[in-house]
Amino acid sequence: MLGSTAPDWLEWVLEKLGGRKVKHRGVTHVVLYWIAGLAFALAIWDFHGILAAFAYGGLTHVLADSFTVSGVPLTPNADRRFHLFGGRLRTGGNGEYGIAWGLAGVCFVLALLFKSHGGSRWYPFFYDWNGLYQSGVMEAKEWKDNRFKFF
Secondary structure, three states: OHHHHHHHHHHHHHHHHHOOOOOOOOHHHOHHHHHHHHHHHHHOOOHHHHHHHHHHHHHHHHHHHOOEOOOEEOOOOOOOEEOOOOOOEOOOOHHHHHHHHHHHHHHHHHHHHOOOOOOOOOOOOOOOHHHHHHOOOOOHHHHHHHOOOOO
């Protein structure tokens, strides 16, 4: 989550460090920077994938912003903006909400498709705390601490 919001809060950090205003969807939204950061994180030893997850979050943020009318810069010195699918969405508009609900629906359908069949207790996004306790995988204290956590 930190990486997926990074292009926006990094504008504030750069402004405080540099002392000058940073343009929104400017240097922190350069697609090439986030691709390079992800490639770098995947190429080096990355403790539990934390750097890769951060860079992936930032990349998905700028790619989502590329759907909008204003777009994002593809390279640092680009004089044109990069748009996916023509950049027809407006931030806060009906199209943005439609896509968000569509993605949530796809995730819900995938969760239903991968739910446990037969003896498997694995169900993505939802843990079977009671089943883990009953099978002896976890102790009572851990079950009590986690029984109301649904994600």
